[in-house]
Amino acid sequence: MRNCSRPRFSTIRNQDEATRKRPMSKITSVKAIPMSDPVPLERQHRNDLGTKVKSDATLIVLETDDGLKGLGASLGNPEVVAALVEFDLGPAVIGEDPLFSELIWEKMYNGSRWKPALERGNSQPQDGRRGVTVEAISGVDLAVWDVKAQILGVPIYQALGAVRDNVRGYGSGGWAPGDEAEAEMAGYAAKGFDAVKMRVVGGDGFSLKNAERRIAAARRGIGPDVELMLDAHGAFAVSTAIQLAKMMEKYDVAWFEEPISPDDHAGLGYIRKATTTPIATGEREFTRFDFQSLFDNQACDIAQPDIARAGGYTEIRRISALASARGVRVAPHAWGMGVLFAASIHVAMSTPNCHILEVSQGYMPMMNDLFNEPYDIRPNGRVYAPPPPGLGFTLRDDALERFKYVPGPEYVF
Known part of the structure; x- marks a missing residue:
């Protein structure tokens, strides 16, 4: 399945050493970009959901102070996702290190109670942490992991x-x-x-x-x-x-x-x-x-x-x-x-x-x-x-x- 010819262990050792020496990356911006893909009339199909006229999604773009850029995607109403990222989730993750992906997720999910949630070891989600809010959290998390894997120098699945x-x-x-x-x-x-x-x-x-x-x-x-x-x-x-x-x-x-x-x-x-x-x-x-x-x-x-x-x-x-x-x-x-x-x-x-x-x-x-x-x-x-x-x-x-x-x-x- 995988190529075993490359020097995997020495590569990992070098990556670990580089990671220990690197300055901490900080997230500097998180943007949500609503996107659509209209379906031409001749390609529209009908099923139990109705007739498909377009596809929507929200592209999440996360940037760090050392020039890295991560991509994520959210389902849900793009206008709502964009508002959630701009006013709720984005401010919660600005300044964080992408390697602390679990911390970032807990901050987004638990909101203002993220510190007691982590100190006590139990989830204390902020109100409304279902539906489109979790879809927005999902997109930001994807972008965080994209940057995290770039820092580690490996594909996301290996990270x-x-x-x-x-x-x-x-x-x-x-x-x-x-x-x-x-x-x-x-x-x-x-x-x-x-x-x-x-x-x-x-x-x-x-x-x-x-x-x-x-x-x-x-x-x-x-x-x-x-x-x-x-x-x-x-x-x-x-x-x-x-x-x-x-x-x-x-x-x-x-x-x-x-x-x-x-x-x-x-x-x-x-x-x-x-x-x-x-x-x-x-x-x-x-x-x-x-x-x-x-x-x-x-x-x-x-x-x-x-x-x-x-x-x-x-x-x-x-x-x-x-x-x-x-x-x-x-x-x-x-x-x-x-x-x-x-x-x-x-x-x-x-x-x-x-x-x-x-x-x-x-x-x-x-x-x-x-x-x-x-x-x-x-x-x-x-x-x-x-x-x-x-x-x-x-x-x-x-x-x-x-x-x-x-x-x-x-x-x-």
Whole structure:
């Protein structure tokens, strides 16, 4: 998996010596830049969320007094994220050393009570540390780790603790109606992916009959040896989700994702007990405390934290450890702008119980055209880690102008 020919131990020794001698870096600025990626009319698709008209994200740019620059990304309403970073989170991290990433996270999460929280050894989160606030914390944390890894002279996944340098990718998309799902999923498999994902609700709307028709078509298209996953975006009631999960059993579905609202952890537990189809969820959960509730309810077989929502690298490490203790695998949700996907690569490379990584097959220029460097996705569908220190990717010169923020919703009915 990794190149063992280089003098790893002497390199690490030299890096350690350099780190001991370096002057402390200080964070001097944190900026949040709202961004949008409009979808041309001919590329818009419809599913249970509505018709996709654009994608939004917030780029986080963190700078230090020694000239380093870190990149992060946040989900959530970009205007709200920008306000949180400017007036709340940014002032909390200015002046801090990026190597103290755990301290910085605790300052952002606990707010004014960060000192007693650390002295007493228990979380004392400031009011509102859920939802978009945690999404903003996530983006700042990503940027902190980018700079931290640059200081250490290694890629982020090695700063986190590397377990591999490549991972299986799966082709994710699947909106085609009816029998057209056969060719769509076959196309993903033809790119080399040995696992693919489609939406339960396609362009032809939902009924149990429509869903089974599309699933059967997808299975015909990919054959028996390619894994098939289904994503419901939390659209169904428990009773309908159980019917779907039982139907999926005969099609050897690798997981049924977000069958019901992510708010109903007990309901997810009921569904999981009623079927042999594995249940996946987690992309809309915030912090390890939400995931602890999922695991307590035995609600999933696969946890899917989103790096730009769940709390960044710092918190996903904790979430993944909790999952491992419960025998739950991790498959990061990685749908969004390029910084989010690049960060998810580093998560996959540093998480022992991560077995696969999402690779979007949708119309996503803000993911695929954001950086000067291409992603290293091989013909066999495996995703490889970037070798440069830090995130390993740099923004194109025209990125901020090309993806200028456009107010309004991402989906419309």
